Amino acid sequence: MGYQYGGRNTKTFAKLHGYKDLLVWQKASDLADRVHEATKGFGPGYYRLSDQMRSAAVSVPSNIAEGYCTSSLANYIRHCLIARGSLGELGSNIQDCKRWSLIAGQTLEQILSLYGDTSYLLDRLIASLRKKQQDGD
Numbered sequence: 001m002g003y004q005y006g007g008r009n010t011k012t013f014a015k016l017h018g019y020k021d022l023l024v025w026q027k028a029s030d031l032a033d034r035v036h037e038a039t040k041g042f043g044p045g046y047y048r049l050s051d052q053m054r055s056a057a058v059s060v061p062s063n064i065a066e067g068y069c070t071s072s073l074a075n076y077i078r079h080c081l082i083a084r085g086s087l088g089e090l091g092s093n094i095q096d097c098k099r100w101s102l103i104a105g106q107t108l109e110q111i112l113s114l115y116g117d118t119s120y121l122l123d124r125l126i127a128s129l130r131k132k133q134q135d136g137d
Helices: 011-015 023-039 047-068 073-099 105-135
Strands: none
Touching: 023 047, 023 073, 023 105, 047 073, 047 105, 073 105
């Protein structure tokens, strides 16, 4: 997990809620950015795939942030699970892009690295929140 979030020095970052400090949100945000860049060049016949991938990628950090900002631990967990589902959808799309040579080389490696980091961190967050819920916090 050697990638460092690039938005930390922006004015927008300073104004965001506490979710911005979650490494999982940072990784998911960077993953969405990389997916957006990688799918810009998709040609005719792949526009729907591009839109679907961008939507799934943006859904991950969006749901983490939305869940963080809710007033209930149960809602936070639910939003993280929705983010997990979107990440799964994106993973399936990435596999198709690799198979069809739409994304390759360093771009594919960056996306896969961010995907892996996000997946790991999101699973850890969900487990932590579930434990907190079980403990009655």
